[in-house]
Amino acid sequence: MTALLEAEGVVGGYGAADEILKGITVTLAAHRMAAIVGPNGAGKSTFLKAIAGLVKLKAGQVRLAGEVLTGLPPRGIAARGIAFVPQESNVFGSLSVRENLEMGGYLEPRATVARRVEGLFTRFPILAEKRRRAARTLSGGQRQILAMGMALMVEPKLLLLDEPSAGLSPKAAESLFDGIAAIHQEGTAILMVEQNALEALAIAEEGIVLVDGRVARTGEAAALAADPEVRRLFLGG
Numbered sequence: 760m761t762a763l764l765e766a767e768g769v770v771g772g773y774g775a776a777d778e779i780l781k782g783i784t785v786t787l788a789a790h791r792m793a794a795i796v797g798p799n800g801a802g803k804s805t806f807l808k809a810i811a812g813l814v815k816l817k818a819g820q821v822r823l824a825g826e827v828l829t830g831l832p833p834r835g836i837a838a839r840g841i842a843f844v845p846q847e848s849n850v851f852g853s854l855s856v857r858e859n860l861e862m863g864g865y866l867e868p869r870a871t872v873a874r875r876v877e878g879l880f881t882r883f884p885i886l887a888e889k890r891r892r893a894a895r896t897l898s899g900g901q902r903q904i905l906a907m908g909m910a911l912m913v914e915p916k917l918l919l920l921d922e923p924s925a926g927l928s929p930k931a932a933e934s935l936f937d938g939i940a941a942i943h944q945e946g947t948a949i950l951m952v953e954q955n956a957l958e959a960l961a962i963a964e965e966g967i968v969l970v971d972g973r974v975a976r977t978g979e980a981a982a983l984a985a986d987p988e989v990r991r992l993f994l995g996g
């Protein structure tokens with residue numbers, strides 16, 4: 760079986776600091792969910808951006824279903840089925856919830872957009888309830904749901920989530936993780952970077968521990984979360 764996502768020997772970073780990622784190899788099968796965890800500054804967010812085409816690769820390759828993505832602009836990568844939800848500024852504050860969702864699908868035919876918006880309203884009743892409200896009036900958790908909803912408007916094969924629970928209360932984070940688990944159960948592959956490592960590993964199937972730009976451990980998420988050495992060395996106890 761061809762892996763959905765293959766990152767091979769990925770080296771990259773920003774400007775002069777072009778080796779934040781020091782050779783990362785990761786694969787993800789279709790419909791699977793992996794959580795990327797590890798200490799601050801390990802390069803977790805940078806790795807997601809490298810997959811999305813927002814960080815230039817100095818070496819290595821990224822493939823989706825066997826097709827090489829390396830060198831494509833972010834738009835080209837998105838068109839092939841990868842949707843990236845950044846940590847911040849991921850909704851249009853002055854637009855309504857419905858308009859934000861419509862923006863997410865602006866390249867799709869109108870009837871498709873209408874159908875998918877209705878589907879998201881069913882999946883996330885809070886979005887239906889607030890459909891006419893400006894996105895800036897939503898709570899942090901609701902805004903993250905909306906940002907994921909916008910990404911889902913193109914029915915991506917792979918959803919990249921950059922610290923979706925950042926800044927949320929524990930209760931809001933829990934509810935957000937329920938939403939992410941539901942999206943995954945409906946068949947979308949997810950690669951998620953999280954500070955809330957144990958919560959993320961609890962809903963993911965696979966775990967990837969990044970430390971200083973390298974893969975320190977990979978494995979079944981539940982096994983990693985239960986491993987005392989992983990907890991002590993990489994997850995802060």
Ligand SMILES: Nc1ncnc2c1ncn2[C@@H]1O[C@H](COP(=O)(O)OP(=O)(O)OP(=O)(O)O)[C@@H](O)[C@H]1O
Pocket residue numbers: 773776779797798799800801802803804805806952954
């Ligand atoms: N736009 C940028 N320009 C230059 N350096 C950056 C930029 N963004 C991040 N870095 C640096 O890259 C390194 C890795 O950052 P990254 O955000 O990927 O880490 P992380 O593992 O996601 O950790 P955190 O949870 O703290 O965000 C850090 O040293 C950071 O200072």
